[in-house]
Amino acid sequence: xxxxxSDTVTKPTPAMxxxxxxxxxxxxxxxxxxxxxxxxxxxARIFEKEAALFVPTGSMGNQIAVKLHTRPGEEVVIEERGxxxxxxxxxxxxxxxxxxxxVRGGGGTGLLTWGEIKAAVHAGDAPYYVARTGLVALENSHxxxxxxxxxxxxxxxxxxxxxxxxxxxxxxxxxxxxxAESLGETVAALARPADSVMFCxxxxxxxxxxxxxxxxxxxxxxxRRWRKLLGGGMRQAGVLAAAGLVALExxxxxxxxxxxxxxxxxxxxxxxxxxxxxxxxxRTNIVIFDVSEAxxxxxxxxxxxxxxxxxxCSGFGSLIRMVTHxxxxxxxxxxxxxxxxxxLKES
Ligand SMILES: Cc1ncc(COP(=O)(O)O)c(C=O)c1O
Numbered sequence: 001x002x003x004x005x006s007d008t009v010t011k012p013t014p015a016m017x018x019x020x021x022x023x024x025x026x027x028x029x030x031x032x033x034x035x036x037x038x039x040x041x042x043x044a045r046i047f048e049k050e051a052a053l054f055v056p057t058g059s060m061g062n063q064i065a066v067k068l069h070t071r072p073g074e075e076v077v078i079e080e081r082g083x084x085x086x087x088x089x090x091x092x093x094x095x096x097x098x099x100x101x102x103v104r105g106g107g108g109t110g111l112l113t114w115g116e117i118k119a120a121v122h123a124g125d126a127p128y129y130v131a132r133t134g135l136v137a138l139e140n141s142h143x144x145x146x147x148x149x150x151x152x153x154x155x156x157x158x159x160x161x162x163x164x165x166x167x168x169x170x171x172x173x174x175x176x177x178x179x180a181e182s183l184g185e186t187v188a189a190l191a192r193p194a195d196s197v198m199f200c201x202x203x204x205x206x207x208x209x210x211x212x213x214x215x216x217x218x219x220x221x222x223x224r225r226w227r228k229l230l231g232g233g234m235r236q237a238g239v240l241a242a243a244g245l246v247a248l249e250x251x252x253x254x255x256x257x258x259x260x261x262x263x264x265x266x267x268x269x270x271x272x273x274x275x276x277x278x279x280x281x282x283r284t285n286i287v288i289f290d291v292s293e294a295x296x297x298x299x300x301x302x303x304x305x306x307x308x309x310x311x312x313c314s315g316f317g318s319l320i321r322m323v324t325h326x327x328x329x330x331x332x333x334x335x336x337x338x339x340x341x342x343x344l345k346e347s
Contacts, residue, residue: 062198272340288319
């Protein structure tokens with residue numbers, strides 16, 4: 001099987017497995033796991049934030065941030081395809097009593113402007129009977145918008161605007177290392193103006209488990225309390241953090257290969273019948289293409305390429321999503337293109 005469904009499907013590398021086997025561990029609920037502590041310190045240094053917290057999942061990191069930045073009854077302004085809004089089980093309402101204020105904009109790119117966000121904000125001058133905005137949530141790269149990237153300048157403009165209105169900004173940086181590679185920026189520069197940032201070790205970086213939430217020291221102290229409350233206080237978690245440390249050092253320099261493979265895939269797809277995609281829009285490792293003009297629905301196309309060539313991709317509605325990562329090679333991209341070509345030509 002060649003698995004393009006997500007970059008979450010990567011298996012730990014031999015170096016990660018070795019590091020896991022040899023990890024020095026302790027009880028992290030007591031703050032005594034040296035490997036978790038090392039990961040948190042290393043992440044804080046890379047992101048130039050005061051402190052960091054290892055969390056089991058990106059969703060937990062995001063939701064702790066929403067909890068700490070909002071009060072019940074407040075709104076979270078977010079792009080309408082944002083992960084925090086669409087794929088985290090309405091946790092912002094269940095955990096924080098907050099309401100999403102989804103914003104359509106960015107001309108389909110998922111990249112909102114400050115103007116679009118501002119129009120959705122209810123700040124001090126709003127009538128008393130509307131819910132106040134508590135938080136602006138950004139996502140970089142933007143998963144459902146095809147891995148599009150928010151530039152440093154745009155992030156700064158949005159954060160400056162939000163801060164001027166007394167609002168905090170959380171950055172869902174599940175794939176911020178991909179964004180940084182694509183933009184030629186550091187992750188620290190992309191995250192600098194945000195009040196908090198979460199990044200995933202378990203996506204393109206390839207670790208089996210884990211994410212990291214970063215921010216000011218007081219924020220992270222509170223986040224640790226909420227991680228425990230949500231059931232995320234892990235004990236000898238150093239076996240997981242050890243793989244995360246390897247991922248953090250070894251994977252970022254090779255993300256460009258995944259992006260080149262995604263672009264190659266997109267360029268090949270653009271020449272297939274019934275496919276709509278602008279290869280130029282593919283900036284990172286996510287390729288989303290429209291098959292509404294093909295004779296077969298997306299689900300059926302995915303089922304057939306799986307059957308014929310063992311190629312896995314995800315169909316939703318009239319769209320198909322394929323994601324590159326270190327377990328798919330350039331040759332695998334060519335196999336996928338051949339498989340899709342056969343199915344689309346017969347359809
Ligand atoms: C943009 C984004 N944020 C957050 C998450 C949540 O990560 P997890 O699956 O570790 O909860 C994902 C997962 O796919 C994601 O794509």
